[in-house]
Amino acid sequence: MKHLVKLAVSALFAASLVACSSSEAPQDPAKATQDPAGAISASAQALKTGDILQTVRLVLPEDKFAEAKAKYEEGLKANPPSDEDKAQFAEAIAKFTADGAEDALMAELEPQLAMFDTQYAAQMPMMIGMGRGFAAQAIQQDATLTAEQKTEATAAIDALGNWLSGVKLSDRALVRQAVGEAVATARALKMSSLDELQTMSFEDMLGKAGVAFNGLKKIFKVYGFDLDATLDSMKTEIVSQEGDTAKVKVSYTLFGQNLSSQSEMMKVGERWYSKDSMGKIAEAFNPAPAAEEVVIDEEEVIDETVDGEEDAVTEEAASE
Numbered sequence: 001m002k003h004l005v006k007l008a009v010s011a012l013f014a015a016s017l018v019a020c021s022s023s024e025a026p027q028d029p030a031k032a033t034q035d036p037a038g039a040i041s042a043s044a045q046a047l048k049t050g051d052i053l054q055t056v057r058l059v060l061p062e063d064k065f066a067e068a069k070a071k072y073e074e075g076l077k078a079n080p081p082s083d084e085d086k087a088q089f090a091e092a093i094a095k096f097t098a099d100g101a102e103d104a105l106m107a108e109l110e111p112q113l114a115m116f117d118t119q120y121a122a123q124m125p126m127m128i129g130m131g132r133g134f135a136a137q138a139i140q141q142d143a144t145l146t147a148e149q150k151t152e153a154t155a156a157i158d159a160l161g162n163w164l165s166g167v168k169l170s171d172r173a174l175v176r177q178a179v180g181e182a183v184a185t186a187r188a189l190k191m192s193s194l195d196e197l198q199t200m201s202f203e204d205m206l207g208k209a210g211v212a213f214n215g216l217k218k219i220f221k222v223y224g225f226d227l228d229a230t231l232d233s234m235k236t237e238i239v240s241q242e243g244d245t246a247k248v249k250v251s252y253t254l255f256g257q258n259l260s261s262q263s264e265m266m267k268v269g270e271r272w273y274s275k276d277s278m279g280k281i282a283e284a285f286n287p288a289p290a291a292e293e294v295v296i297d298e299e300e301v302i303d304e305t306v307d308g309e310e311d312a313v314t315e316e317a318a319s320e
Contacts, residue, residue, distance in 0.1 A: 033058060033271035036246040037236040040263060040274065048231045050214035053206040059277045061268045068285040069202040075285075081194040089194045096186035105179050106172075113170045121170065132161040152261045156254060163255040167223050177222045185215025230254055246272065 032042030039058065046054040057065060081089070095101065120127075139145065139153045168174060188211050191197070197205070217227045233253035240247045244267035251260040264275045 033273070036241065036248050036265040036272045037238055039265065039272040040236050040248055040250065043274070043277065044231050044234060047213075048228055050210040050217075052210040052213055053203055056206060056281055059273060059281045061271065061273060061278075064278065064282055068282060071285040072202050072205065076198055080198065086194045090192070093186060093189075093192060096183050101183045102176065102180050105183070106176055109175060109179070113172070113175065116170045124169075125165065128161055128164050132157055148262065152259065155257070155259050159255040159257045159259065162257075163224060169223075174222055178219045181215055181218040181222060185212060185218075188215070225255070243267075 033039040043055055043058045046052075046058060056068070060068060095104070098104070135157045136154055139150050139157070142150070145153065189208055191208070200208070220227060230252055235251045237249045237251070238246060239249050239262065246265040246267075248263045248265055249260055250263060251258070253259070263277075265272050266275055267273075
């Protein structure tokens, strides 16, 4: 489900730029985005509930939403799944949704977990340190970031590195919980073939992305990363507002550390949007995604469970 996960990661990026509101009910996009702070709060609330469709509607102006929808539909037509893709998807989804899937996947994982314990566990501190160094260097070399943004991103990377240093990736009890969440997510997707995707509307696809995002949050939570708690901790403050532009400070707690970032906001019509979030979400549909990107690959889940620490550091650096 690479495309669904791609959207989920984009949503995770947006989460670092938004704060949550107290209302649990979906808000009307037009009303929720009438001021800069409200736009950020509404987006965070949608993310917390896993409503990716609502998040995209809040983050993208109507014309950009229509453009993203058109690109998605064009991608489905231009890149139909091959017979091999269909077979791989069917095999993977069957494995994740079969009775006793958790036990079967744990048995498949055990040799890799044992290898991790004997060959890689001792190297984790060094690998995490290298990852933090590479990420920090990439942040400092990014000409698009201000000095303040570089400081904020570096602080977030440090928090992430500290979390990874304490995560027991191969702990069998934790791995079983993570596998259980992955299995539950696959079942909740209620997809059995790639042919279903070809007839799925853009809105329905975003609904599936929401299921994937909620599953991803639950897997992270198994290892101590509670994204919902981070969303709950977020506060917004309008730093400046002039005409159709504004700057909003977002304060939040990540892995026990108090962090903050600033979001550049722009007004389109009567609604406010985050420049960064709008660009990131729109980018998820450009170029048009290939249909085969939705394949659920059990090897990816296994790899991410065992040695996803390096990817996590890199992705967090990119998202910040």
